[in-house]
Amino acid sequence: MAANRQGSRGLWTLLTGPVVWAVHFLVCYIGTAIFCARAGDPEADLAPVRLGIGAITLVALAVIAFVGIEADRRSGPGLVFECPHDEDTVRERRQFLGYATLLLAGVSFIATLLVALPALVIPSCR
Amino acid sequence: MSGEHDAADRAHREAQAERLLAAWRTPTGWRYWSAVNNSEVGAWYTVAAFVFFLFAGVLALLVRVQLAVPSNDFLSADVYNQAFTLHGTVMMFLFAVPIFEAFSILILPQILASRDLPFPRLSAYGFWSFVIGGVFVCGSIFFGAAPDAGWFMYPPLTTDLEQSGIGTDIWLLGLSFIEVASIAAAIELIVGVLKCRPPGMRINFMPLYAWYVLVVGGMILFAFPPLIAGDLLFEMERAFDWPFFDPERGGDPLLWQHLFWIFGHPEVYIIFLPAIALVAMIVPTFAQRPIFGYSWVVLAAVGTGFLSFGLWVHHMYATGLPAISIGFFSAASEAVVIPTGVQIFVFIATLLTGRVIFSTPLLFIAGALAIFLIGGLTGVMVALAPFDWQAHDTYFVVAHLHYVLIGGMLFPIVAGFYYYFPLVTGKKLSDRLGRTAFWLMFSGFNIAFLPMHLTGLRGMPRRVFTYPEGLGWDTLNMVSTVGAFIFAAGILVVLLDVIRPKRRQPYAERNPWNAGTLEWLCEMPGKPWGVRSIPLVTSRYPLWEQANFVRDVDEGRFFLPDAEEGERETLVTSVLDAEGVQCLRVPGPTFLTMAAAVFTGGVFIFATYHWYAATAVSGVLALASIIAWLWTGTAVIPEKDEKHIGHGRTLPLYMSGPRSVGWWAMCITMIGDMTAFFSLVFTYFFFWTVNPSFPPEAAPGPGVLWPAVALAMLIGAWALTTMARRWNARDRVLSLRAGLALAIVLAAASMGALVFGVRGTGLDPTASSYGATVWVLILWLAAHVAVGSVMQAYCIARSMAGKLTGKWDIEIRNVSLYWHFLAFTAAATTAVIALFPLVD
Amino acid sequence: MLNRTRNRALHRTGCWAGYCWTLLLCAGCAGPQSALAPGGAESEQVLGLLRVMVVGGAVIAALVGGVAVHAARSNRENQEKLGRALIIGGGVVVPAFALAALLVWSLPMMTAFRAPGDGLRIEVSGEQWWWRVRYWPEGAETPIETANLIVLPAGERTEIVLDSPDVIHSFWIPALAGKVDMIPGRRTRLVVEPQEPAELRGQCAEFCGTSHALMSFPVEVVPAAAFAGWLEREAAHAAAAEPGPAEAGAELFSALGCGGCHNVRGTGADGVIGPDLTHFASRPSIGAGTLPNEPEALRLWLATTGKVKPDVMMPSFGMLGAPELDALIAYLAGLR
16 A cells, blocks of 8 residues: 555656656746747847756756656666566566656757757847 | 366356346347447447448549540539549548557457457547538538548648638648547557556567557547647637738748648658558568567557657648758658668568468458568658658649559458458458458559559659649559549459458358457457357467467456446556556446547538527537536446455555546546647747747737736636545535535636737737737637536536545546646646747 | 568669769759759858758768668677767767757858848738739839749849748748748838849749649749839830720720729729739739649630639629620730
8 A cells, every 4th residue: 555655656657757847838938939929020139038048958957967867766776678667566566666756857858859859049129 | 076066167167158148238229320339339430431432432433524634624623622632531530540540449458358449438539529420521511521632631721711712721721620539449449558448468478469559549640639739729710810920910821831741741640650550460460470570560659759840841832941951851751761661671581480371361461561571661761851842732743642542541441351350240352352352452542553653753843733734644644544444443352352242151150360469359240238148368479379268268267257236347568567446347338438429520611601699509508418428437436445356356446536547538538638738838939939029019019017916816626626536535515516516606707807908908819829829728728628617527526426536536636637737738838928028 | 582682782772872972863854843953042041051951961870770771781790889989979879969060051041041131021921822012122112013924133132021920831932941920900011132143933832732732823023223223114104005806905994893803003903902004914824823824824714713712702704705705805914
């Protein structure tokens, strides 16, 4: 029972990486859209927005990295190919969830970096 | 001594099997159509989806004949525009999504050894709604009344009542049915995968098909509702002139594009992922080893599901948005390649590390991956806006989308046909015909669509009923047309293989492909009970890894081998480790769901023709049939508290609250509902962003007074409902009934105050997009309050009939849950329409 | 069994590759509306991007295809390390870097393509199913209006401002640049930089109603020095009708009420609902690129307008007799 209750959280924790990516994405897009719409002028300087995006990107990456490292701890030793987490024990099930969380954190990390790229290379609202 | 024991044991088991068979028997004669079991509903669904596929395919062939030569007059412009619009609409809404729903209904219970889905009547309702809507939409072209402005029907063209006639309303109608069917499917799949697994099937033992459809179920909850919201706005503009998309009154055509594509992009992944799920089931079988990289596939499914929601503006690159905004979507569109690619490499690695057996399903999968790879590479190209500015709305995109859809969905589905046909009918399809079909389809497809990349880059736009000669498109189009017919011939061969009489063909051997997952417990031909007994699972591939597994299942040595009370029973288990939680009784055959679908259909169809009296009558009958369905089939009080399920275990027969499947269904529905509500709130803030002043200077607002009064009364109704649940739990029956009755009165008064109060301020929904948006939020809330009051009245009735008591309280708990969401909706609506103008 | 699989797969790959190459070679033969025959700064850069992506894509397709074929036929043991490398390398590492590189290359292109023009501004309004074109030379206070033809100076950046009063259209000259939608209620812009004098073609690229397929336009890129002269001639009033059938045609034009929709500067015809006809005869096509501007085509257009362009707003004049049509045609042919 206790294992289950702690574990139910495990299924939601699986999604933390992608959720952080999604929130980061929405904040970047909505923030920029409102700024450019309100500014009116396409040559408006995006510096405040770009700095803001830089800051929240660092925060998002930190959170995702934290989630990933936590998950790595939970997932036991070795890469998944050596131990495919298919033994019939609660421990293996927890390790599977940990590993899956780690993988999702990894892809979320890369995706967050990619989404932040436009703020790096595009200077205006044009 | 042991001989007698064996004989007694065998007799006992045979008696069990007979009772089980009787409980799960398929009805015969005309009653056959009242079946709700997944085998029947799934089969009908598959056939219907395939028929719509063939219909849309014929439309495509007509399109290709018209385009075979320049300045052709085979089809007039008007008929052509209907043909291509209906081709896209039927393929996307009546085939691509429904076929996955159909397949899942058919095989998911087998894959999870659960005998049926948790809500069989809901699936049946979804199916009948789908068929009615589909026939209506497809039939429209025979009356020249098909939609004709592209499958996405952009306003203002489609809100212009002179240029967009009844076809547009029929399109909206068809969509409404599909939306209903899809939400129903999402509920079934999420609850089915998380709560109805066999004991011991931990979350890391779940077959990958289950993971994929779980993700897709979740995606449906967040993708379809924005379309539902958009459809509501669309219909309000067409029917009542509420100017959501009319720029002269503060509306914006781009709003539709955002809402449609927030649905439209995840939609194509909703189409793709369940098909790739079939690949994930088939490849291990023919590599004769477990999947290599199970966790990576989970990563791929969940990752793709999430990232696909960040792509939608890549359909709008040409609308003049700021480059940086476009850039975010360009980046996300590229990012999604990573999880998509990972699963392909998992399949390749599985083949690499296994011992591959050639087979027809594997051949189709090879073709699928080859074609999908090309589609993925062109996808990487069009994800970059500078290139897309050339390729958008040209035949290059037509090529790209067909490569990903036919490679990523159609070929895997055909592979799934060849693989799972014995599961459904007990007989195999023909390898020879399969191979012929494959080569015709593969070569025909590439001959048709590969040239289109060039055609598009040479300047041919989409959706053109003809083109002049001399632009370099003539030969390319002729080649594409020839290829299309070769492809069609391949489809025809598959069709022939499926429908040819197989009476003389012997049944396939059991588990003909020597696969490892539970669906292959099925006997050839299958029995209606799904599995003889629900197994205890201790591995990912039980048929390969658990000793004596099949024999133990057959001899009823696991759970629920019997149906002593003649009821249809399956198990509800916990989410992570599939420990038994409840013995769930699921309903048997009924015509109620068909009736409910017919009357719901009537509501939409009569409304399309503006026959409002008939609409109202149909609505009342729909409500009546749904209530009858709920009354007779749900929250049934069992004759005893618990039941022995085998191996000395007992489980409760009745559960209410967060551990019951009904509560989950309500919760899941409301999550979808919230997404639609948030889409309407998005509409308000979208207008606020793009309009220089929103609310407009002159507009009278809804004010603060009436919304606040309404909210206060509604919170009162909510509080009473919450208390009612507690009173009921203490068997204070009168408090329950009085409390709910008072809540109904308060709710009605609240909506009265809101509607009449705001009307009094003079806010006109036809004068500006502001008025329209505020009123649509009010309308949404009022409709939900009405439904909530019907639910409260239902609880009162159930209590008075003695079916809702302190111990048996599913109804009030689910209704209370609904009211929590409703209270939130009311608070949010008030904040947006009454408070936001104050702070702005 | 396995050999057949392999041979089949290789055979299939080979055929396919040959087919692709043949098609790619045909990419050399392009027309006036082809993105593969660029004549502008933007389309040139995009073609460069495309070439890299096609080559890269072909390499990836060949590699992945080859690996897949090898995977299917290989029966070797202990392939787990290679399998793992494929998933991590092929699925994550290589795409992450390749996609990041593509983004870093392509994202700044958007801003560069939208850099302001050199001075000339053209307003184009997409109307079902023709193009209203207004030239605003730098410093001009009133525009020079024409229809269904775009003339551009070579070697200069020209800003095109786009809108629509009715439904969404899209303005696309593939040889010069990407497309931009024309959305009611919004003004969007496209900047083109044609490099050499050329005769090109553009077309509407967003479904806009029954005759969407018949909404295109010729584009003439002229030497910058010649452009000013062209603009001056375009601004001038219509040539007076010559004696004979053309004069009769002018009277008929007025009597039939054509001036209610069409504008012919210097005459009484001042309608704004339809295309400006002041210099109609100097345009290469009629009906927004539907038919060539020749007498017989013009006869077909006037007599059976609705059949040539379904649902068009202009009524047909099939009730006119042959001499009357001749007169009209003569008059219109004189509007150079």
